[in-house]
Amino acid sequence: MNHLLEINNLDVKFDTDEGRITAIDNVSLTLDQGKVLGIVGESGSGKSVTAKSIMQLNPGNTIYNDDAKIIIDDENVLKFTSKNDLKKIRGGKVSMIFQEPMASFAPAIKIGHQMVEQLMLHKPLDKKKAKHISIDMLNRVGIADAEKRFNQYAFELSGGMRQRAMIAMALSTMPKLLLADEPTTALDVTIQAQVINLMKDIIKEFNMGVIFITHDLGVIAQVADDVAVMYLGSVVERGPVNEILKNPKHPYTRGLLNALPDINNLDAPLKPIPGNIPSPLDRPTGCVFRTRCPDPTHECKEGSIEMGLVEVSPGHWVDQCCINCG
Amino acid sequence: MSENILSVNNLSVSFDYQENFLSKKQKIKAVNNINIKIKKGSFFGLVGESGSGKTTLGRAILGANKISEGNVIFHDDERDFDLTSITSKEMKEYRKKAQLIFQDPYAALSPRMTVRDIIAEPLEVMKITKSREETDEKVREIASKCRLNLEHLRRFPHAFSGGQRQRISIARALVSNPKFIVADESVAALDVSIQADILNLLKKLQEELNLTYLFISHDLSVVAHVCDIVAVMYLGHIVEMAPSRELFSNPRHSYTKALLSSIPSIDPENKSKAIELKGEIPSAMNPPSGCVFRTRCPNPTHDCKEGHIEMGLIEVSPNHWVDQCCVNCG
Ligand SMILES: Nc1ncnc2c1ncn2[C@@H]1O[C@H](COP(=O)(O)OP(=O)(O)OP(=O)(O)O)[C@@H](O)[C@H]1O
Ligand SMILES: Nc1ncnc2c1ncn2[C@@H]1O[C@H](COP(=O)(O)OP(=O)(O)OP(=O)(O)O)[C@@H](O)[C@H]1O
Ligand code: SF4
Ligand code: SF4
Ligand SMILES: [Mg+2]
Ligand SMILES: [Mg+2]
Secondary structure: OOOOEEEEEEEEEEEEOOEEEEEEEEEEEEEOOOOEEEEEEOOOOOHHHHHHHHOOOOOOOEEEOOOOEEEEOOEEHHHOOOHHHHHHHHHHOEEEEOOOHHHHOOOOOOHHHHHHHHHHHHOOOOHHHHHHHHHHHHHHOOOOOHHHHOOOOHHHOOHHHHHHHHHHHHHHOOOOEEEEEOOOOOOOHHHHHHHHHHHHHHHHHHOOEEEEEOOOHHHHHHHOOEEEEEEOOEEEEEEEHHHHHHOOOOHHHHHHHHHOOOOOOOOOOOOOOOOOOOOHHHOOOOOOOOOOOOOOOHHHHHOOOOOOEEEEEOOEEEEHHHHOOO | OOOEEEEEEEEEEEEEEOOOOOOOOEEEEEEEEEEEEEEOOOEEEEEEOOOOOHHHHHHHHOOOOOOOEEEEEEEOOOOEEEOOOOOHHHHHHHHHHEEEEOOOHHHHOOOOOOHHHHHHHHHHHOOOOOOHHHHHHHHHHHHHHOOOOHHHHHOOHHHOOHHHHHHHHHHHHHOOOOOEEEEEOOOOOOOHHHHHHHHHHHHHHHHHHOOEEEEEOOOHHHHHHHOOEEEEEEOOEEEEEEEHHHHHHOOOOHHHHHHHHOOOOOOOOOOOOOOOOOOOOOOOOOOOOOOOOOOOOOOOOHHHHHOOOOOOEEEEEOOEEEEHHHHOOO
């Protein structure tokens, strides 16, 4: 069976005044229909840039490598240029819940109006039906007084209501592929649970594929089938969610799990991963994590290790040197 | 001199809702009759349902939302600032002492300023530094503490990741050495490692400079770790308030219990024992009479259901306050 989404050898660079910066280095991922792929990783490691590449939403100073492929329905969407093609991946087959809700609602247009417009652009619906669907979705994400909230501007909603309105908007078009970038950061845990259950129902009902980016490892455990862990533009480990959370192999993944505040032990200090985040202008050669790794081998330190994932158990891939370390 | 840095007395904040020009105005009472005192040098946590009024309360405390009823008094070393009668000159003074870290950095950071200028602005506006060199030095110092790459200071905000933008707003709030900070979901966009780093930084500043925080967050494990005292909000009201350990080990209000039970576990096999909240999410424009939580409470008493219960916090053990009916329920 074909994958719903296949990302092959993606590099993304940005031209800036400081020089050419590597944001993504040789990322390959696949996602099947009806599955949720979680992406976790360091802030600034390239999670949002990866997702935005799928919709070609990175800004003008972006450079993709020639042999990169992002394949949806047998088409390399990175090569899309026509308006019609782009429409398919921007709200048609693919839709995105953005990390910062304020960025996706125009400040001077009522949220209901934006929802209806977005829906009518991609579905053959009249205004009345589109309004009905939008209000129903607002209700389902737990917004009380949905008819009234429909008439408000984004700044009049609370942070979490804005986020839920965006989720409602993205779900209402029923895309094949949903890119959810930190979709629940502004929600309290009870509303979060409700929204996640709703997303799960819709994923199942429409056999949607989802990329779910989050810093919340608890949420990952509840929603994802597979997880990819990113550090400084590279996927350093990936596999089934159970495996990654219970049997992490890469020192970065371990460090991340170790940094998680434990609510059952309030006396334990918070434990960040030591060391400085390398400058993207000065990416470490060899393993990208070697400047902060607690026990690099001699070869790691020399920078002579080539990066590359190897399969250590079915479906569990990890960067090569780390298999025997730690 | 008071040991409290802030007193909030019977504070209410309302917004107008109007469907269109012709229709009647309705009120959204976002913050409803709130009383809190914040001790100097403490980490005061504010948690609660999305839309319950946390941001509105934080903004009202900083003079960024207008107060409808009640007052807010900031107790500085020599004098008090009463936010209901503050002059614009005093407001400038107050802004040096109290800073806000916004919930949505994307909307808060000016897109046309470089990050260096964004972080430097408070220093320049308040005339804290004497020279450009001194300003630059302070900017670089705080930026690196907030884990930002110094090479990036000449960039504009759009060229950063969400979490990097969040760290820019933290740096901006800290650079002028304020005494009081409202941190609104300020670590929500950070991975747990950088988050631990930033929280350790905030804690260190609390200890070294006796800085006080109002820390608004949905992340209960973080709140449990950093906050000394925690207040729980629901639909404009504080329904429970207690020292952090007491609240997490011995929650009394039905909403607090539901909230604590819903923290997602990182064990994928541990399908949660969350108390599910059924029932209608109440309208902020037309809140339930009596207890505001009664439409979703798992075990309301007869009086609760009738809407007869008056809301009001009572002290059930030292410094543990809870809305009255819930003392004997559940
Ligand atoms: N337009 C741009 N120009 C230059 N660099 C950029 C641009 N957009 C993003 N970057 C850089 O690319 C890197 C990856 O950014 P990205 O937004 O994907 O991070 P992220 O993993 O989503 O992080 P977060 O968890 O903080 O949201 C970051 O270092 C960021 O500074
Ligand atoms: N400028 C405004 N105009 C109209 N209504 C507003 C405005 N700001 C806030 N509100 C309303 O006040 C209520 C409380 O919002 P607030 O932003 O304080 O919630 P919150 O507790 O911070 O929620 P979240 O956790 O989702 O950020 C909401 O009903 C919101 O719609
Ligand atoms: S052991 Fe080597 S390859 Fe593995 S993370 Fe450490 S430095 Fe990198
Ligand atoms: S006052 Fe009554 S309805 Fe309200 S939370 Fe307590 S028990 Fe439930
Ligand atoms: Mg991001
Ligand atoms: Mg808020």
